[in-house]
Every structure is written in structure tokens, then in C-alpha cells.
Amino acid sequence: MRWRFRQISDLAVLWAGHRAVPVTxxxxxxxxxxAGLSFSFPRQWFLLTNMMGTLIIFFILLLVQHSQNRDMVALQTxxxxxxxxxxxxxxxxxxxKxxxxxxxxxxxxxxDQMPETMN
Structure with a gap:
């Protein structure tokens, strides 16, 4: 399970960091x-927009944090x-620590222990 999560996480972070993502x-x-303009921006449209935006940002934030934590542990090691x-x-x-x-x-x-020539 952990291996599968790491694999999915790495793929998602790689995808989210791709240069084509902002254009897309x-x-x-x-x-x-x-689409919202064609439907005169109904209330449900705004609710769905806020909900989806928040969930996507939260999901990507968690994936990036997971990736950074793993990279930092490897670097410290x-x-x-x-x-x-x-x-x-x-x-x-x-x-x-x-x-x-x-x-x-x-x-x-x-x-303080460094020689004067190096300071």
C-alpha cells in the first residue's frame, strides 16, 4: 500500500509540476x-467552483508536502x-533535530574555531 501511494504521489507531483499544466x-x-456565463452563473455553479478549487489545491498541497518531506529526509541522511x-x-x-x-x-x-584567514 505504501509503495503504491508513493508511486501515485510521485506521478501526481511530476504531473502537477509539468510546464503544460498552467496552460491547461x-x-x-x-x-x-x-459555461457559467452561458447558464447565467447559477448559485450551484459558484458553490461547485469553490468546492472543487479548494479540494484540488488541498490535494496538490498534500502531495507536494509529502514529496518534500521524503526528499528532505533523504537529503539529511x-x-x-x-x-x-x-x-x-x-x-x-x-x-x-x-x-x-x-x-x-x-x-x-x-x-569561532575557523582560522582568521577564512572569516
Missing amino acids: LVALVALWAA KLDELIRSSKAGNHWIAAE KEAEAIEEMRQQHH
Whole structure:
């Protein structure tokens, strides 16, 4: 089930980010407005427009957030592995899970340890 969701999510994010989508959406909005104009914009038309717009935006927002979360976890894992394999201190591993103040202290401590020529 998770594999299937990830596959569908990746496909939807790829589709939503395609360069043809804005042109298609403008055409659909023009058709939708023309249809509303031909029916003199009944109350149900406005309700349906608001409902569908909200649902589509919410759905795409969730898909993009899911994709970004997965990408960020992969990026943090790669960075942690680079830290492990380098001469950097292991205290930098999983820094993203610390409080903002602790991260700023670590950054300031690292900055203070740099030679003057690099500042």
C-alpha cells in the first residue's frame, strides 16, 4: 500500500509540476467561465467552483508536502553520511533535530574555531 501511494504521489507531483499544466488550467478556467456565463452563473455553479478549487489545491498541497518531506529526509541522511565519512565532528549529525538555539550555538562555536584567514 505504501509503495503504491508513493508511486501515485510521485506521478501526481511530476504531473502537477509539468510546464503544460498552467496552460491547461487557463484553458479549463476559460471553458468553466464560458459555461457559467452561458447558464447565467447559477448559485450551484459558484458553490461547485469553490468546492472543487479548494479540494484540488488541498490535494496538490498534500502531495507536494509529502514529496518534500521524503526528499528532505533523504537529503539529511546523505549529509549525515558525508559527515560520518569526513573529518567533521560527529556532533553535526542530526543537527536538524535540535532546537534553533542549539544549532545557532553550534554554528557560532564552529565559526569561532575557523582560522582568521577564512572569516
